[in-house]
Amino acid sequence: MRKKQMLALFMSLSLLAQGMLFSGCGQKSIGEEPAQTRTETEGAQSMETSDSNKQDQTSETDENNQTAADKTPDQDVARDEENGFALRFTEALLKQKKEGENLIASPYSAWLPLAALVNGCSGATQEQLLKVIGEAGIDAETLNQTVKAVNAGLSQEERRKSYEEYGETFESPLKIANALFVQKDATVNQTFEQLFSDNYDGKLFSVDFSDSSAANAINSWASEKTDGKIVEIVDSFDADTVAAIANALYFSDSWSSPFLEENTTEGTFHGAKQDENAEFMNQKLSDGIYYEDETMQAIVLWTASGGQMVLCLPKDGYSAEEALQSLTTEKLQKISGAEYRCVQLSLPKFKLESKTFSIKEALEAMGVPLMQATDAALTEVLDNEALYISSAQQSAMVEVDENGLTAAAVTVMGLEKMALMPETDPIELTFDSPFAFVLTGNGEDAGDQILFTGVVNHL
Numbered sequence: 001m002r003k004k005q006m007l008a009l010f011m012s013l014s015l016l017a018q019g020m021l022f023s024g025c026g027q028k029s030i031g032e033e034p035a036q037t038r039t040e041t042e043g044a045q046s047m048e049t050s051d052s053n054k055q056d057q058t059s060e061t062d063e064n065n066q067t068a069a070d071k072t073p074d075q076d077v078a079r080d081e082e083n084g085f086a087l088r089f090t091e092a093l094l095k096q097k098k099e100g101e102n103l104i105a106s107p108y109s110a111w112l113p114l115a116a117l118v119n120g121c122s123g124a125t126q127e128q129l130l131k132v133i134g135e136a137g138i139d140a141e142t143l144n145q146t147v148k149a150v151n152a153g154l155s156q157e158e159r160r161k162s163y164e165e166y167g168e169t170f171e172s173p174l175k176i177a178n179a180l181f182v183q184k185d186a187t188v189n190q191t192f193e194q195l196f197s198d199n200y201d202g203k204l205f206s207v208d209f210s211d212s213s214a215a216n217a218i219n220s221w222a223s224e225k226t227d228g229k230i231v232e233i234v235d236s237f238d239a240d241t242v243a244a245i246a247n248a249l250y251f252s253d254s255w256s257s258p259f260l261e262e263n264t265t266e267g268t269f270h271g272a273k274q275d276e277n278a279e280f281m282n283q284k285l286s287d288g289i290y291y292e293d294e295t296m297q298a299i300v301l302w303t304a305s306g307g308q309m310v311l312c313l314p315k316d317g318y319s320a321e322e323a324l325q326s327l328t329t330e331k332l333q334k335i336s337g338a339e340y341r342c343v344q345l346s347l348p349k350f351k352l353e354s355k356t357f358s359i360k361e362a363l364e365a366m367g368v369p370l371m372q373a374t375d376a377a378l379t380e381v382l383d384n385e386a387l388y389i390s391s392a393q394q395s396a397m398v399e400v401d402e403n404g405l406t407a408a409a410v411t412v413m414g415l416e417k418m419a420l421m422p423e424t425d426p427i428e429l430t431f432d433s434p435f436a437f438v439l440t441g442n443g444e445d446a447g448d449q450i451l452f453t454g455v456v457n458h459l
Contacts, residue, residue: 270433
């Protein structure tokens, strides 16, 4: 089995002790290890399977991680292609976004339902879908095993088990849930049901798409799986809908080194359209992973569990959108290998919330099959039925403050029938104008999986 771990995008980051905000900075050499601790639903009847909680990476489990020497060229290619989907998906959404608007999206929340639907098609359609999601050249079985391993890594199953051996509990900051909502008189293909359960921890629910109870059931499920952060993802379904596949992501974690609230100051954020009052969190990083090129400055912030937020501040003449579009897997590797620098960081507290928006156009632009009734078909989801993806929508949010960050996303795809350089002085880095970000999860057999991407044009 070819297990996948995502590209090792980032190195460890150690933050200066909080009480030393205004002290001077020393200098570290490249590669020096930073000192850091890595530390069912109303209206629906459960039919089987179990959902699972996902994410996290700590020093306690570092011994379980694969070293660079253990990685094979095939694994490197696979990781590169998978994060490539995340970046292509983001670019497609940027193209349909209005100028000056914010963006918050979850590529991984869109990727997982598509990966699951690989088991619902065959032949050329399956090959095309595998190619689009970055899995060309492998079969469905290998993909399923990979997803299972990656999600187990993101959830740090090994760490949870080790805690249990000592009578303790461990709760991952990342929770992943997958579900298939099926018309009450439809019959799910047994093979698809088993694969969805075994490899995606998928749950099946029986609903009635002919009335509002189906939307209520999905919205209740979404709210439950995102801790109430996303309470409505759908309001109704077309009369021909016979199934809906859904994913929910919920990530909540503290910073590895929290910002002190007493150091938060009032300031001005120079938004894309107008200036705004903002609260800026301030912290001096003694050995921040800092990157700079002709278009941007970037910094990596660690969460306590090993998640990373890459913050990208465009230079004059460039937009936040251009900064995000410039991120390739190769460039993210450069950021991960950047020198440790002393950085005086000033970052505004912010909260982004998207209304439910369609991602169908973006997926079609990427070449995803199964999006039209006259196109390829999902023939192996329900017995004796050929389906296509009639709708695809997502809702997402992120909130950043002194203590940490919280992010959530829900993706729902409706399925309908078809006819067949180091220096001692600190670098001043103030995010007081539009910027972009990437949030990744980390874990054994998972690497740095891109979970969320976004642009902050206004607060």
